[in-house]
Amino acid sequence: HGEPIVIFAMAAYAGFVRCVRLYVLQNLLDVADNLERALESVPEDVKTKEGDDNPNPQLRVFFDGVKMTDDAMMNAFQKYGVTRVDPMGDAFDPNIHRAMFEAPIPDAKPGTVGAVLKKGYMIHDRVLRPAEVGVVKAPPKPDGAAKEE
Numbered sequence: 001h002g003e004p005i006v007i008f009a010m011a012a013y014a015g016f017v018r019c020v021r022l023y024v025l026q027n028l029l030d031v032a033d034n035l036e037r038a039l040e041s042v043p044e045d046v047k048t049k050e051g052d053d054n055p056n057p058q059l060r061v062f063f064d065g066v067k068m069t070d071d072a073m074m075n076a077f078q079k080y081g082v083t084r085v086d087p088m089g090d091a092f093d094p095n096i097h098r099a100m101f102e103a104p105i106p107d108a109k110p111g112t113v114g115a116v117l118k119k120g121y122m123i124h125d126r127v128l129r130p131a132e133v134g135v136v137k138a139p140p141k142p143d144g145a146a147k148e149e
Contacts, residue, residue: 022128025082028073029121029129032084035070036119039063077121085120087113087131096120098130104139112136 042063046056054060074084087097090113097113097120105114113133120131 021080022123025077025080025123025128028077032070032073032077032121033118035066035073038066039070081124082128083122085122085131086116087120087133088116089113092133092135096122096127096130097133097135099135100132101134102137103134105136106139108136110136110138 042059043055046054046059047063049055049060051057077083085096092099092111092113100117101115103114108114112135113131114136115134116131117134118129118132121128
């Protein structure tokens, strides 16, 4: 008679563990964003030049430490099936992107992602957090084109 209760308890516990895991992962996404912003803020010549050629060797050491931390976090995420998604240039998909604004961008195809404010994250094939993006819209028609129609 106690067997269904045990099965129910095990299922409830498994569901609880999944929810906690997702909650923790979602809270760590902001940490990952901040690490990425720190890496992007370092000038390119500091990132690439070695030794005496580097204009700021102390910043390079700091950059290397932040990069190792970011790599470790991404490796830990991968163990749980979490991947970072950069949708720049992709077709806008409301299932995986959150549009924050629309703007005409020269030489960009309307309906595509023209700016990424926050990268998205997937857990296996599900959205953990949609990417926050700016979507390219068609440039305004010239005044004469609107009257011809």
